[in-house]
Amino acid sequence: MAQRSRGTMPRSVRTNPPVAEPRLETGRPDFGLSRQQLDAYSGEQLYRQLYRMLRAAILSGDLAEGEAIPSENQLRDQFGIARTTVRNAMSLLVSEGLVQQVRGRGTIVSHRPISHSIWNFGSFTELARRQGQRPVTRVLEHQVADGELHLVRARGLANGEAVTWLNMDTSWLSLELYPGLERYDFAEQSLYETLRRDYGRHPMRSELLLTVVPPSERLMEVFAGAPDVPGYLCASGDVLDGDDRLVERTSIVYSPAVQMKFATRWGRSTAQLPSGRDAGEKT
Template sequence: MTAEFALNPHEPTPLYAQLYRMLRLRILDGEYAEGEAIPSETVLRDVHGITRSTVRNAVALLVKEGLVQQIRGKGTIVTYTPINHSIWNFGGFTDFSRARGQRPVTSLLSRTIEDGPEGKVLKLVRARGVAIEETRTFLNLDTSWIDLRRFPDLEKFDFEQLSLYQVMREHYGVVPTRSELTLSIVPHSDLTRQAFGPTPEVPGFICASGDVYDSTGRLVERTSVIYSPTLEMKVGMSWNGAQPRPTHAPVSA
């Protein structure tokens, strides 16, 4: 186990949850491939200097999530089949737009501090889009929830002028690298009308919601991104042997 994934007994997150996060990340990254066994309970205990019950609690979370299966005589076997996909780009919307030669624009619709399950959370609601001369077209309606324990004073930045992910990288040393998002359809609301204008011909909007993580598997942001009906989204399929794997053109914060 590398130092990057060393467990930290001084971190507020319990050791079993840290171990679960570490193992989960290695499974999702393919370091522990489907059909292979993760390190044994004894190995994990000895490497990290933790108790067997800590290891068992971490593995139980992996089993519950369907990432591994415990098989007598074989150990704890990875059952996760990776699917390569991303929804926009993890430089963030701003970097993505600039890379395409577009001028990104943001309208901050609201900025509030709320009580989260483990402390104060900054909630940002932003309309994101591009400008051509004086015309602004908003393509996304982004809602972000960020833990202020990890990002103290984040609420003081001007997110109409600054990129959220750029601030995370440059001021906090945190780089978002992975998302786990669920696609759904959401109805019209005051916020969608504020961002996209009246769209009575559209029965609903595509929404991607879920969590964003850094390279160590720590939560960076909870997000919900609603897409304008004028945005074209391309979906393709690539095959590796006999297994089809969906690939989506990059999308998000």
């Protein structure tokens, strides 16, 4: 019987969690990945952990524009994970425009993205009420899949019977971290208030990637009446608590009627709308 190579990593993370410390093939650049691990006990799916790890390497410049990222086989063997796990992580990077697949070269970092970190990421609902506004939420999707709550909401402000829709907010939340969260009605309740009150999780800051996304039927329906534009501003990334633990993954697409102003200070930042209304806040 052929002797098993000493460098071979176990393929199953479910039978031996947390995953063994990864190793890289000698002579290859490690981009800082050899010092990181995937944790099968964290409540976050493995492909999302790998996605966040690679995304951080791109945003930090460890993986530069035009550089090939580790191959599917390398990442599979490195972390002892399934090929589909790697592919799911790659599809998220492709969808954000961070990488592209080039025949003969593999998966390449496609551009240098603009990232923006917002501290004390607050609640749209709470802020609007403090300013005397009437916030309105319309739930577009409320689904459970793969152990996560997938929540899509249109957010706006009411003026009498009229509603001005300001953004479309998508959240992915682990039901292992937040059991029973799918039973809440987030057309009426604040997500962040619920996480703080019922689960003891306090969103403190977010690490966001600013991109432009093309119009879709849903976006044009939500923002009907707003100016026609070739693309919409989208802020996507991770919301973290005070210990830098993941609270949620989020993607917020803003109406073209919203004028964004970002003012950043040490330890905090704000995003303001015209007339004192705030578009950068979540709920």
